[in-house]
Amino acid sequence: MSNSQLIKIYQVLRDTYSFSTGWPDGEWPLSGHFRPQRLEVVVGAILTQNTNWNNVEKALDQMVRQELVEAVKLAHCPQSQLERAIRSAGFYRQKAERLKRVVRFILDYPGDFYGRVRREELLSIKGIGPETADSILLYACDQPHFVVDAYTCRVFARYGLLGERASYQEIKHFFESCLPVDVRLYKRFHALIVEHAKRTCKKTPLCHACVFQTECAYGSKVN
Ligand code: SF4
Incomplete structure (x- = not known):
């Protein structure tokens, strides 16, 4: 080839x-409600694991209604609230844990996460596999x-x-x-x-x- x-x-x-x-x-479909907007890509990339996009949209909609649209809020909200909000995306316990892990990683990241994060760093987070990592890197971080x-x-x-x-x-x-x-x-x-x-x-x-x-x-x- x-x-x-x-x-x-x-x-x-x-x-x-x-x-x-x-x-x-070819841009990621954004509702525009998350802050920063790139966070919505990270959240969507995790929610879409093993499900279709319609179910992800319902979960994102619930997150917006409950104002779970910032990393700090996601990190501090009760896990049960997050699980209820994302229920439609399936595997909601696992995905809520993954979301909490990734937003903590973003909040603790030294410097600008979206500008500097590397693939190996994302892959070191439990629950982030190659496809999720590459989706975040390409669509949230504009990395090739x-x-x-x-x-x-x-x-x-x-x-x-x-x-x-x-x-x-x-x-x-x-x-x-x-x-x-x-x-x-x-x-x-x-x-x-x-x-x-x-x-x-x-x-x-x-x-x-x-x-x-x-x-x-x-x-x-x-x-
Ligand atoms: S539909 Fe798929 S399998 Fe069929 S010709 Fe096109 S690319 Fe090939």
Whole structure:
């Protein structure tokens, strides 16, 4: 795979979906109620673990209603209150603990967390895995870390560019080594992959309607 092939895939996705729904410009969808707004990305990245975005939105809405929108308030509110607020996101006990851990980490961070935090530091927090860490780094901190999710694995494994057993780190390296170091591009590409996986390369893929059918390893075998 060369840089130009991956860029070509990006361009085809962009021309196909044109950011008509969901994430204009590939930015994280923010309600604007959290302070600072970047905190909402951190919270959303944890809430979205193992659930869909609709459930996350309901939980965020409850947090806003209860004014749990600042790190200090989140750190000091009773855990039971936070659990009730985020119940719709599932795994609410575990996620409330993770939220409390991460906001304490932000509050204790020496200097500007959003400007300086490093990947290894995020990964050292219990409950923050590679996908959550990279989502925080890319969308809250504007650092060039490509986010790999289940949609990315599905689309690119079917396409024939990733092995079924490729590790998170291998896939992240694959994208980052083929693409220019560009935060905006990483955000947009990720959003387009999600769009493609939801609309066309679904669990049961709609290969006949897909722009990649002739070049995709899976799609080209579909009659
Ligand atoms: S051709 Fe089919 S399997 Fe390949 S990317 Fe398109 S929808 Fe997915």
